[in-house]
Amino acid sequence: MKVPMTEYLSLDLDAEQWECRVCQHSVGSAHKSYKEGLLVYNRNPQEIHPPVIDPDRYRYTFSPDPEWVRILEYYCPSCATMVETEYATPGHPPLYDMEVDLPALKRQWAERAARGELPESASGPAVELRDEHRH
Numbered sequence: 001m002k003v004p005m006t007e008y009l010s011l012d013l014d015a016e017q018w019e020c021r022v023c024q025h026s027v028g029s030a031h032k033s034y035k036e037g038l039l040v041y042n043r044n045p046q047e048i049h050p051p052v053i054d055p056d057r058y059r060y061t062f063s064p065d066p067e068w069v070r071i072l073e074y075y076c077p078s079c080a081t082m083v084e085t086e087y088a089t090p091g092h093p094p095l096y097d098m099e100v101d102l103p104a105l106k107r108q109w110a111e112r113a114a115r116g117e118l119p120e121s122a123s124g125p126a127v128e129l130r131d132e133h134r135h
Helices: 102-114
Strands: 002-004 009-012 017-020 026-029 039-043 070-075 082-088
Touching: none
Parallel strands: none
Antiparallel strands: 002 009, 009 017, 017 026, 039 070, 070 082
16 A cells, blocks of 8 residues: 655555656665655755845845755655755765554554555555656
8 A cells, every 4th residue: 555655755565665656666665764765956045045135245145055955855766755854964975754654554454454544645646757758
């Protein structure tokens, strides 16, 4: 059974694997962080938030300092869908933002299935990939 966890991430409870909801690519073990199985792009925050005032004249430009913050973008390695973005401190590991109690989640969804209460969103979004996006 596949359980939607975020807009682009689901959990395959039978295989105990994280999965991309767009292409159904297995991202990694549900016992670990899903981010370990994704591609990471370490962005310069000034690309996302450019200086508002002239950086040659002013030290503080309303743009994040790359020595103090980084923007991590996480992508599915199969279909390149951006799954997550986080602002992090340079030198620190990525956030471990979802730890799942698999036995409890399996019980909960088995009970819902037995009562016929599974939501339609449990099957994932209807997304069609064009041929140029397939690998």
